[in-house]
Amino acid sequence: MDRGTERDTPPSRGAGSGAAPEPADTGRVPLAVVVVDRAGLVSHWSSGARRLFGVAKDEAIGRHAIDLLPVSGALPDIDDGLPYGKYPPYDGLGPGLGNSLDGGLGYPAAGRARLTVPERSERGIAPAEGSGRDRVDVLWWAYPLVGPGSERLLVLAADAEALHRPDRDDGSRVERIAPGFALHTDFPGAEDLARRLPEILPSMSVGESARIVAQVLELGYPILEFSQNDRVPVTPDWGVARRVERTARRERAARAEAAGRPLPQEPDDEGEDLEYVAVRERLEFLNEVSGKIGTSLDLARTIGEVSRAVVPRFTDVAGTYLREQVVAGEGFPDGVPDTRTMWHRVALEHTDEPGRWDDVVPVGEAMPFPAHTPFFQCMTSGEPVLVPRISERMGHAIASQFEKRDIRPLITGRSMLVVPLKARHVVLGFMILLRHPERAEFNDMDRVTGAELAARAGLVLDNARMYTYQESVAETLQDSMLPHIPPRMAGCDIATRYLPGTLLGRIGGDWFDSVKLPGARTALVVGDVMGHGLNSAAMMGQLRTAVQTMAALDLPPAQLLRNLDDLAQRLGETYLATCLYAVYDPIASELHLANAGHIPPVLVRADDGRSELLDLPTGAPIGVGGVPFEAVRVRVAPGDRLVMCTDGLVEMRGEDIGVGLATLCESAAHPAASMDDACDTIIRALNTRGGRKDDVALLLARLNGIEPDDVAEWTFPLAPAQVGRARAVVREQLHGWGLAKLAGPAELMVSEVVTNAVRHSHGRPVTLRLVRGDALLCEVDDDDHEMPTLLSAGPDDEVGRGLRVVSALAREWGTSRTAAGKSVWFELTLPRR
Structure with a gap:
């Protein structure tokens, strides 16, 4: 709310009160958000902080927080002569921000102070009436942060001027407004309040914001206490969205121009909201990239689209690496990558002179990465890895992976961001993004942007991989059938x-x-x-x-x-x-x-x-x-x-x-x-x-047919003596065809097959046919319906070796049933002329 005391709220337990808590309405208060790192320096300074304290973001980032914030009453220019004085920390801890940053602050603190801020008119902020300098009545809440990140203190601040309550008959104001904390059990609708908390956090990854929100909820919601009795939980109020507000202004200007009226005078926008512009640019960039990638399901084309989409707008060099199974079009890669995992360099885009990278890091090369490299950290953790500047030592460590190629001149001194390409929680590959030394380093917001870019690219690549895999399976299945x-x-x-x-x-x-x-x-x-x-x-x-x-x-x-x-x-x-x-x-x-x-x-x-x-x-x-x-x-x-x-x-x-x-x-x-x-x-x-x-x-x-001269056929009575005659006619025919080289093996095989036919036929004569085509075909027909099989003949067996001889000498042989019985055939390769 903008006027938090203009309505009656049921009395509830304040600090030190024994009354039972009652439901209270939620107030919407514009908040300034500041994050202090472990060195006591400001690492995030929101646009609300710029408006409240009169210090621009680029001047606040990197300065000691104690020079800018009234936390714990530590600033020396707080006016102690104010009628209401300064409020002590809510939790009773002693003053001093330094103690809090050193880890002594284990609980949230809150307070109130009147600050003298710099001349805000120079920064596009209207100064107080009658003075080039201004005083601000500030309410603040401070949360200690723990965890792997660099953030150590989250500070929320609000202007108390808009929260006075004229509830007396003479219109005088109630001055006792104090910041405080309340656990989620003290108020109904705590879940709705919790969902609003991420809105006040700086731009960071989902994991980092979730960690900070969890700590804030555990320490208590920020609330306002009126006269130490009425308590109202605070949720952020960002006002009208910039995009909606500017759209409305353009529409009003267009209507005025169409009607021939002068353009309306719009209030000052308090300067360009750099934070909003940065976020908007990144969203527009991600939207543009999303439209450029995934235009087809071809894996190679998709890889090229992903690499070209980020150069040069986001980075100067983009190298894409994929796991071996992905490149090969195989199934989904299993397991977490390790130092033996082979990574294929599938694309490289850069803005350097042509050919500078081609010989040193050619596309198509496959290589593993050792555990001490940032690439291994990225592919095993699945999280982006940011290296503000590649030092000489890191450049030497990376270059050691490239045998007989010195990559250090290409990477040393550059800012590097390694982002994973994931799908279904499995790392398919990663992208190495490098910026020229003269370009701004990658920062946390770039890391978030890179992670979102990689998430979209990973999904597109996985779709292309799955399509390629399924297409390969389909082709293999079709070819096999x-x-x-x-x-x-x-x-x-x-x-x-x-x-x-x-x-x-x-x-x-x-x-x-x-x-x-x-x-x-x-x-x-x-x-x-x-x-x-x-x-x-x-x-x-x-x-x-x-x-x-x-x-x-x-x-x-x-x-x-x-x-x-x-x-x-x-x-x-x-x-x-x-x-x-x-x-x-x-x-x-x-x-x-x-x-x-x-x-x-x-x-x-x-x-x-x-x-x-x-x-x-x-x-x-x-x-x-x-x-x-x-x-x-x-x-x-x-x-x-x-x-x-x-x-x-x-x-x-x-x-x-x-x-x-x-x-x-x-x-x-x-x-x-x-x-x-x-x-x-x-x-x-x-x-x-x-x-x-x-x-x-x-x-x-x-x-093409077969000419009659290329076919010879004989019929033999069922007598053992006919086997010799069969050998003779075959020898004579092959000499007549000019195939004398085949006469020896052909006679031997014909002898074995005709012998079996004569022995097993029931009454019908045996037929022998030779056909000269691309190969020499020999067929022997009889009226026995039992198909012959290969036998294992022992040293003392007198039968069972005929088909083994045929199998050893023939190029191809077989048996088939006929209407009258069976046919045994074999082929011999014709000699080269």
């Missing part, structure tokens, strides 16, 4: 492309695959799980594995889709997918295809370059159940190209899918120098239309 198809299979060349959805995440349910089948055939698969995200990717992995397993059993295309549909229904009702399955036989020059709700493939004819959509029975998506699947056979010629893709490539929102299919046919018919070029042509033609949001899987196969 998509096969790495060799570019050449038996009788065909293959090229593939996968494009993740641009707006719906990095992973999806589209896939492609190719599986080697008996008879030099190749299975080609493209599928699309409905939906996006991890669930679709997981289902895609299951279906792809199932297709590979059933394809290895050489199931016909329609039967494979039938089994896949049954599997999807067993996995769950939400499992729906489309699938196109094709088997290419390069010897017969034939495609055997079946479709389960997928878009049809495109076949480009080699003879005339004509492209067409193959007319296939559509079928129902996998997982619907109860719908038959049909297969068709299509004759192809060497050089024809088969294009299989998912609907994300051809389907656009708001456009008929027929337009996309027509564009696919047209782009697939364009000649290309290679298979990869052909894929890129198709992607460019359909991806440049815009609006694509779905995943894209594309598989392109050039059906």
Whole structure:
């Protein structure tokens, strides 16, 4: 309140009174706030102190408090001849501020004094009427402070002139107004009072202000005692906010100018409030920085934005260091950093001449920091570390970490502030901020600003780190689920492309695959799980594995889709997918295809370059159940190209899918120098239309076929003597093909495989086929359905070594089931010509 005695308050216990305490109204009194350090010097001088005592902030900071404050009546110019005299300390302690600063003051003290202040007119403060000098009636409260900070005394002061109470009939004033203290138990609404206390503290960190508030609350609230009976707790009253007041002035001036009236004369603002200006500038700076950082979720770009945002306005040099796990895009770093933690220098911004820092502290370097450095203190405590000036000794200690590089000329004599980059209470990194020696040192307010800046930057960096990590996980998951198809299979060349959805995440349910089948055939698969995200990717992995397993059993295309549909229904009702399955036989020059709700493939004819959509029975998506699947056979010629893709490539929102299919046919018919070029042509033609949001899987196969002269086939009756004949025909054929170097190992393996086939067949002759392609393929078919396995043959065993010989000599070998029995095959690498 401004006139604290203009209303009646219930009598309550004053100092020395035995009356029971009664609730009292809260008074709002403009307060001056002063902080004294352990050396007895003023370290904080608020704008209210400037107005009350008539001393500017820059003149008060660093002076002995006893020269400026009336604490404990210690000032020599207090007028002892006043009618009411001077009030002793509230707690009965002896006078003397020096004793209080030395630690003797363990309780709060309060008092009243009349001061003679300097000429305030020179400072923009109206002097008392009739005099260039002024006297001020001051009420004060002093709180001793303990703890790790430099603050040792908090002094609150108020002008008593505004608190006189004209409650007598003749209008005379009650002069007995004294400052005092009361515990929170003496007043209701103590929590509301406690919430107002931080408003009177100087600008400091949250931790420091919380420590001081806790001590003040423990020592007692400041109160005013009227005639030692009525007590009113005091809360700060800052008046009208500067920003609101100035805005109102501008509005009044604008209205006057619009009306053609002279501008109104506004009262003097008592000079520029430097403290308010400093706080406002820092808030504007933080707001500006917040708008510059975090414009994207790219980690490298975010790091650069954070570094550039503080140079040169806040600092001249800014170096950013991040933990190894953050830079590597791994998970959240665990544990408190130690001397073994590697820190990567990821950015360096400065205002020095170009190249001065690049050779000495290059970006990308990783290094640990020992325990005696301020960097280690910052990253382990999670608090900013302020070094007003880097001394020669500290500069030498820091430079010792840089092998064969003298960093001392770059850092010695500069002011340094190290701020942690934290997220979820874990230090991700830190920033080293340096100012030139001729620039003002970092101070406590800069430390608070730097801490707030680092908190915002840490949050932005953590968001970018999490996005980078999740993107890396998604890419790794997608890469692990998509096969790495060799570019050449038996009788065909293959090229593939996968494009993740641009707006719906990095992973999806589209896939492609190719599986080697008996008879030099190749299975080609493209599928699309409905939906996006991890669930679709997981289902895609299951279906792809199932297709590979059933394809290895050489199931016909329609039967494979039938089994896949049954599997999807067993996995769950939400499992729906489309699938196109094709088997290419390069010897017969034939495609055997079946479709389960997928878009049809495109076949480009080699003879005339004509492209067409193959007319296939559509079928129902996998997982619907109860719908038959049909297969068709299509004759192809060497050089024809088969294009299989998912609907994300051809389907656009708001456009008929027929337009996309027509564009696919047209782009697939364009000649290309290679298979990869052909894929890129198709992607460019359909991806440049815009609006694509779905995943894209594309598989392109050039059906080269296998010439009849590259295939040789024989049939042998079930007689042991036929094994020798098999060796002979193989030797003769390989010499005819110019592959005499392969004759020896091929004869040995053919002998082992044909022997097993003759021994285990039930009645059907054994078939032997050689195929010359990118490798030499040998297949032996019989009518035995039992699959052979590798055995561990002992020294005395007469059987069990055949497949071990094949496994040791062949480049690749395997077994597969056929409609009539089984097939055992192996491959040998062709010699270089």
